[in-house]
Amino acid sequence: MRLIGRLSSESSANSFGDYLTCLDIRNSVEPEADGAWAVWVFSEDQLEASHQALAEFVANPKDPKFGRASQKAGAIRQREEKEKIEFAKRVQTKDTILGNYGLGPLTLALIGACCGLAVVAGFPPTDVVHLADEPFYRHLYITLLRPGFGFLSEVQHGEVWRLITPIFIHMSIVHLLFNMLWLKDLGSMIEARQGSLKLLLLVVVTGIGSNLGQAWFFGPDFGGMSGVLYGLFGFIWMRGKLDPASGLRLNKPDIVMMVGWFFLCLIGIIPHVANGAHGFGLALGMIWGAAPPLLKKLFKL
Numbered sequence: 211m212r213l214i215g216r217l218s219s220e221s222s223a224n225s226f227g228d229y230l231t232c233l234d235i236r237n238s239v240e241p242e243a244d245g246a247w248a249v250w251v252f253s254e255d256q257l258e259a260s261h262q263a264l265a266e267f268v269a270n271p272k273d274p275k276f277g278r279a280s281q282k283a284g285a286i287r288q289r290e291e292k293e294k295i296e297f298a299k300r301v302q303t304k305d306t307i308l309g310n311y312g313l314g315p316l317t318l319a320l321i322g323a324c325c326g327l328a329v330v331a332g333f334p335p336t337d338v339v340h341l342a343d344e345p346f347y348r349h350l351y352i353t354l355l356r357p358g359f360g361f362l363s364e365v366q367h368g369e370v371w372r373l374i375t376p377i378f379i380h381m382s383i384v385h386l387l388f389n390m391l392w393l394k395d396l397g398s399m400i401e402a403r404q405g406s407l408k409l410l411l412l413v414v415v416t417g418i419g420s421n422l423g424q425a426w427f428f429g430p431d432f433g434g435m436s437g438v439l440y441g442l443f444g445f446i447w448m449r450g451k452l453d454p455a456s457g458l459r460l461n462k463p464d465i466v467m468m469v470g471w472f473f474l475c476l477i478g479i480i481p482h483v484a485n486g487a488h489g490f491g492l493a494l495g496m497i498w499g500a501a502p503p504l505l506k507k508l509f510k511l
Contacts, residue, residue, distance in 0.1 A: 211238065211250040214260045226267045228283035235260055238281050269321050309324035313394060314401030316409050316451050321390050324435060327378050328386055334379070334433075341379070350375040354431040376424075377417045378431025381482075389435040396442040403457040411440075412498065416441025418490045422492030437487030443468050444495025452503035 217223040223239040226249060230237040236252040237260075251260045267276060326481040331346040352372045354362060364372050380386040401409045419436025447465065450458040473484040474494065 211252050211338075212254055212257055213252050214249055214257065215264045216242070216246045216248050217387045218246060222267075222271060223249060223372040224274050225271070225280055226264065228410045229267065229279040229347055229446060230260060230263060231257065231283040231286055233263060233280045235263075239472060263299045271481055278321040312398060313403065314398045314409070316406040316413075317394060317397035320435075321393060324380060324386060324390060324393075326376050328383075333382055334387075341433070347379060347433075351430050351433070352376055352425050353423075354422070354425045373418045373421060374414065376421045376433045377413075377435050377438050380435075384445055389439060392439045393435055396439060396446060398440060399446060399458060400489065410420065412442060412445060412495070415440050415498070416494045419494045420484075420487035421492035426485035427486045428484070430489060432487065434484060434487070436484065437491035438470070439491070440468070441491035441495035441498075444497075447497075448499030449503065452500055462481045505506060 217226060220239075221490070227237050228252070229237045230249075235256045236251075238250045238251065240248050242248055242457065249264070251257060266273070334344055334347055343345045344454065349369075350372065352375075353364065360366070380389065397409055397413075400412065417438045424432050424437065444462075446458045447460055449456050450460060469482070472488055474480045475488065476485050
């Protein structure tokens, strides 16, 4: 910034500053120790025009054009402030996308359930071959077929919770922390933008779907929230792309991370992962996220 002059009073400095604003010259007025007010101009390219304007103001400060400039400058500043707010809404960073929603009540309850189970029951020992051998977890895992008992025998006998409870079982502290961090971000975003009921439905549908898919193709010894997380991820990804007004957004690094992790697990670089749950959860979430916007566009045609 460059100082272009000093004026004796705050009112005259503000009036002249308003006039410069109307001339599209960015400026600032500041008080000085001796009671005078300094006028600063942001761009050196506008110094000549600023000095000329200052000479006109000093020669005739009561010129009506300076009075009109004050009203016009107020409108200009209001418009600029509105444009700043609108721009801030359009700019998407990791903080605005994943970190600015607070922790939704249902999201908090899900995190509490997962962490609470780990505290009460501990993590399954690494040498456990089957969850059925664990006194506590044997009541939470899911089996599709049991010899002599038939399809989903426990569920048919009233233990319907087994369809969903594997999402709360985590195998280690790292497994738990990783999943809870993603649940906090993805769950809170959906809860803030779509409501707790939508999040609950997504968790139930993608949880049951991913559990059944994993159990059918890979067997019953699995657990974790990751199938649901890929469902939430797929839902946000598709809905955000096809319906920007939904307020759901993912930035590119997060998409690359989730998709990259999916394939690293799938090809075996990261072992002992419920790939079936990941795949079924992701597919269900993407279909749920994409279907309503696509159907809406189709029927408009």
